[in-house]
Amino acid sequence: VVLLEIITGRPPILNLPEKTHITQWVNSRLNCGDIDNIVDTRLQGDYDRNSIWKALEVALSCTSIVSVERLTMSNVTTQLKDCLVPEFTRNAFSIQEFPLKISSEISPSTR
Template sequence: MQAKIADFGLSRAFAAENDSHVSTRPAGTLGYLDPESQASGNFNKKSDVYSFGIVLFELITGRPAIIREPEEDTHIVDWVYPIIESGDIQSIVDPRLQGKFHTNSAWKAVEIAMSCVPTAAIQRPDMSQVLAELKECLALEMSNGRSRSRATGGNMTTSRNPLIMTSLQLESDIAALAR
């Protein structure tokens, strides 16, 4: 499985430098556009943070932004939120991982994704904050990987699965509530 990212920033990508208006017909894929900007037609950096949060959820869950169901289509945030509240991380994480992930890492990844998708843009972090959290989590996970390697006598298997390789390890408010 290979992730492909598209449509980020397309709503402004082709704007001329001297344009004095904001497009009211933004380009983008439904499911990735944040609700506030979708309603107003005004996009900013926090709009991209929302889209990134949706991509994180896709990576965590293995599901698309819009989940097609016989009764009705469901947005991934609407699908994942009640499961977060129930505390069932096993039902959130991509089943193709077959349970081979660290619970705290999965909760932290979910926390980061949730921080990116509030309806109000002002409640979202800057992308630099998201990046810093992801880097910090990766460093912690890598050090935990070395600890596990020593505990098993140096026999540590490597994985080609990017979610496992870069799983995140920090306590989170959401995870703490769910646990």
């Protein structure tokens, strides 16, 4: 859900004519192929559609009602890194120029 909030720039519960969960809102637009109206307008169209599409698929797979259909955090990390490849290509960066220190073995910090 947090990833959907980041991509859309919207809160988890949208106050449309009736309260709608962000997953329902995104799914309804994706089913129509309406990806441009899902992405946060503050990006002003400066994004790779394939990257966004993949990131949305990852986010939505994490919200599946059936728990066995949800991705593991390790898979989420791997797939999100893969989402960045088209962005790097589009912006002429290489993956080596932008090191990612994302660990799929994150543990909670002590309080």
